[in-house]
Amino acid sequence: MLNDLLYIVWDADPVMFSIGGFELRYYGLMWALTFLIGERFFTNYIRREGFGEQVVETGFVWIVLGAVLGARVGHCLFYEFDYYITKPWAILTEFRNGGMASHGSAIGMLLGMWITCRKHRMPYVWWLDRIMIPVTIGGGLVRIGNLINSEIVGKVTDVPWAFQFVRLYPNMPIESIPAQHPAQLYEALCYFITFAILCVMYYKFDFARRKPGIMFGVGVLGVFATRPFIELVKVNQEAFEADMLFNMGQLLSVPFIILALSVIYLGVKGKLPSGRPDSVENMPKNANAKKKR
Numbered sequence: 001m002l003n004d005l006l007y008i009v010w011d012a013d014p015v016m017f018s019i020g021g022f023e024l025r026y027y028g029l030m031w032a033l034t035f036l037i038g039e040r041f042f043t044n045y046i047r048r049e050g051f052g053e054q055v056v057e058t059g060f061v062w063i064v065l066g067a068v069l070g071a072r073v074g075h076c077l078f079y080e081f082d083y084y085i086t087k088p089w090a091i092l093t094e095f096r097n098g099g100m101a102s103h104g105s106a107i108g109m110l111l112g113m114w115i116t117c118r119k120h121r122m123p124y125v126w127w128l129d130r131i132m133i134p135v136t137i138g139g140g141l142v143r144i145g146n147l148i149n150s151e152i153v154g155k156v157t158d159v160p161w162a163f164q165f166v167r168l169y170p171n172m173p174i175e176s177i178p179a180q181h182p183a184q185l186y187e188a189l190c191y192f193i194t195f196a197i198l199c200v201m202y203y204k205f206d207f208a209r210r211k212p213g214i215m216f217g218v219g220v221l222g223v224f225a226t227r228p229f230i231e232l233v234k235v236n237q238e239a240f241e242a243d244m245l246f247n248m249g250q251l252l253s254v255p256f257i258i259l260a261l262s263v264i265y266l267g268v269k270g271k272l273p274s275g276r277p278d279s280v281e282n283m284p285k286n287a288n289a290k291k292k293r
Contacts, residue, residue, distance in 0.1 A: 011166035030145035034138030059116040066112030074104010125212040132219025140191035147184040154181020183234040194222025213267030220260035224253040
């Protein structure tokens with residue numbers, strides 16, 4: 001009975017405001033904040049390390065495009081393949097119906113960074129290390145957006161901090177709504193902790209910049225090594241996952257974990273190229289920048 005009194009009744013409206021047929025949703029706002037924060041961080045990196053800001057402009061376009069399209073295409077291929085393979089145009093035309101996958105977003109951003117590096121002839125690892133700081137805080141914000149949407153919820157539980165997601169059970173009395181794990185908050189907390197660790201590594205310890213690959217590996221581990229455990233308390237997103245020993249979120253995390261461990265190993269051994277793009281052309285130095293290595 002005591003637990004019933006402690007459950008959090010969650011009935012947040014996902015729409016901030018609407019004008020005519022246009023709706024501004026909190027989820028979209030979280031994505032916008034993620035991109036804005038990413039731009040601010042990379043501007044700070046460039047100024048701190050003494051490079052031209054046009055690199056940020058190029059990277060911002062390609063990484064944002066990769067993140068959004070990757071998240072959308074990833075969801076359609078990983079979770080609703082049978083539907084979208086027969087209607088591939090719906091990947092874009094039904095964009096507003098929702099469906100974004102963090103694994104797809106990660107792949108899209110990796111591709112966007114690769115294009116940027118090719119354009120400016122920069123070491124790929126320079127972007128990999130630094131992208132993880134805004135990615136982790138952005139991932140946490142997006143999960144807060146999922147919470148506001150009452151989506152990606154956890155399994156039924158009796159823990160005292162459980163949520164009753166009212167919008168998932170319309171017309172059902174509050175006392176009859178099951179209490180579920182706030183899995184979105186679990187993920188967000190892991191992302192925010194990883195963000196704090198990476199900020200300390202970059203701004204307080206020189207080794208993180210002198211050993212390319214380590215920050216990227218730590219960031220990827222913080223995001224994807226925790227995911228398989230959180231998936232244990234999450235409701236499967238699609239029905240086909242019910243018969244799987246490991247669900248899609250767990251399976252898709254495995255290659256990222258392997259990648260992270262490999263990059264950390266290579267970084268510690270000093271086998272990755274220098275993370276500082278000293279040889280890049282068309283990148284004027286900023287004389288006032290802090291010369292921190």
